Amino acid sequence: MAMVDIQVPDIGDFDEVTVIELLVKPGDTIKADQSLLTVESDKASMEIPSSHAGVVSSIKVKLGDKVKQGSVVLTLEVADAAGAAVAAAATAQASTTAAAPTSTPVNVPVSAPLGAPASVPAASGAIEVRVPDIGDFKDVTVIEVLVKVGDSIKAEQSLVTVESDKASMEIPSSSAGVLKDLKVKLGDVVNIGDLLAVLEGTAASAVAPAPAAAAAVAAPAQAASAPQTVRVESASVPAHEPTLAPTGSLPHASPSVRKFARELGVPLAEVKGAGPKGRITLDDVQAFTKAVMDGSARTQAQAAKAPAPSAGSGVGLDLLPWPKVDFAKFGAVERKDMSRIKKISGANLHRNWVMIPHVFNHDDADITELENFRVLMNKENEKAGIKITMLAFLIKASVAALKKFPEFNASLDGDQLVLKKYYNVAFAADTPNGLVVPVIKDADKKGVVQISQEMGELAKKARDGKLGPADMQGACFTISSLGGIGGRYFTPIINAPEVAILGVCKSQMEPVWDGKAFQPRLMLPLSLSWDHRVIDGASAARFNAYLGQILADFRRVLL
Ligand code: CAO
16 A cells, blocks of 8 residues: 555646546545546646546545646555555656656647647748647547638637547637638547648738747647636626536536636536537527526526525516517518627626615716816826826725725625725726726825826727736726716616726816806716615715815815
C-alpha cells in the first residue's frame, strides 16, 4: 500500500482551469484511465483521468477551485508495490518535469484550443485555416459549426467545436477575414492539418499571420479574454450551482454553451438537448431560459422552493402564458436574432425588475455654476486634449452621497446588509450590440479629470466589444446617463446586487424662482431608483436632495 498524490498534468498554455465536476469520491475504487474530475476553461472542457488503479483516499479540490499544472487533486491508495513504484515515479515526474501522466493524453487536448490554428496565406488574400496540433487526439468529430460562409470572422473567433470522448474544444481562427469556404460539416472527423476553412483576409489580416508561418501554431488565442461584453458579476448573475455530489454525467454541451448557460444561471442538467446524441445547443439554453422567463416552465430549484401556484394564490409569478401571435398575418415582418449582450442583459434586467421592489424619486439639480466651471476647465485644458464630462462630476458627487448615506453603498445578502467601504461606480454605456456597464474603481480616490479619462477609455472599449469581465465587476452603485440624448426623467432598473441606480437626463435652462424673480438656471433632471427592502423613501429623498446640493455647489464635498 502506498499513497500517491495525483496532480494536474501539463495543461499546455492554460494558466488555470476551473474544477466543474468531481467524478469520484473518497472510498471509490478506481481503474487506471478512469476520469477523476472535469475541468473547464472558456474554450475547452476536459476530463482528467487517473494514471493508476487504486482507492481514493482523499479529494484535495472542490467544485469551483482553480487548478493548474502540478496542483494535487486527490490522494490515491495504490494497491501493489509495483503500482506504487510506478505511481511514485509518475508523481515525481509530474512535479519535477510537469509531464503528463503516461496513461492518457490529458495534456494534449487542453493545449489544442489555446493556439489558434495555423493560418496559411494562400493566393491573393485567401487564408487557409487548418486543424492545429491537437496532440495525440485523432479522429475528433466536428460537433458544432459556429460560423457560416459570408460571415466576417474576427481573429480568435471560434469556428467549430470538436469533441473526443474525453474533451471538447473550440477551434479559433487566428486571422480576421470573411469566410469564403467552410471545408467541414457536422459529424466530419478531422485530424491535425486538415483544412477547416478558407478566409479572405483584409489587408491588415493577411499580414497578421505571417510570422506564425504555415507549420507553427500561431500565438496563443486569448481564450480568457474572449469578448465578454456584458456585466458578469458573481453576485449579480445567479451562478449555475454546480452539482454537489459526483454524478459522473456532465451535461453534453460544448464549452461555449456551458459558459453561456452559467452566465444566464441556467442549470444545464435540466436542459433537454436537441442536438445529435442529446447534445445541448445554444438554442436549447435560450429556449429553456425563455420558458422559465415566460412562466411556462420552472427550474427544479424553483419547483423545490415554491409550491405549484394556482390562479390568484399569490405564490410564484402566477402569470398567464406569453401571447403567441402570428404577426405575419397582419403584415410583413422580419425576424432578427437578439444580440448576445441583449440576451444576457435581458435575463438579468428581467430578474432584477421582478425581484426588487423598485421605487423612484425624481428631482432637479441646479448645475448652472458647475456647467460654467466645466466649460471653463475644458477651454483651459483644450490643448492638453482633456475633456471633463458632466458624468465624471456626477460620479464624484454620487460618491459623496454614498458616503453620507451608507445604505446606498450596500448589498442585500439574505437577512444581512453588506455595507461596502469602497466606492466603485458603474456607468451604463450604449453600444451597437446593447447596453454594458463598465465600472470606475475607487472613484473616491480619483479626481474628475482621471475619472473622465477612464470613462472615455472604458466607453471606447465597450463600443469596440473589448470590455473584459474585470472591467464590469465590483460596482457599488450605477449611473445611467441619457443626458447626451434627451428626455426628462426615466426609471432605470437597479443593477443587482446593488440597491440603487441614478438616472440622469438632459439639462436645460429653466426659469427658477429665487424669492423675488425668476432666474434662468441650468437644471439637471435626476431619477433615483431604489430598493425599498433596504432604503426608505425619506432616505431616498435626502439622498437626491444632498446630491442636488453638491451639484449646485461642489465645495460641499469638502465639508
Ligand atoms: N445634459 C445636457 N447635455 C449633456 C448631458 C446632460 N446631462 N450629459 C452629457 N451632455 C452632453 C455632453 O456635454 C456632450 O456634449 P458636447 O459634445 O457638446 O460636449 C454630449 O452631450 C454627448 O455626451 P455623451 O453622452 O457622449 O458623453 P457622456 O460623458 O455624457 O456619456 C456615455 C458617456 C458612455 C455614458 C454615453 O455615451 C452613453 O452611452 N449613454 C447612454 C447610456 C444609456 O443607454 N443609458 C440607459 C440605460 S437604461 O438603464
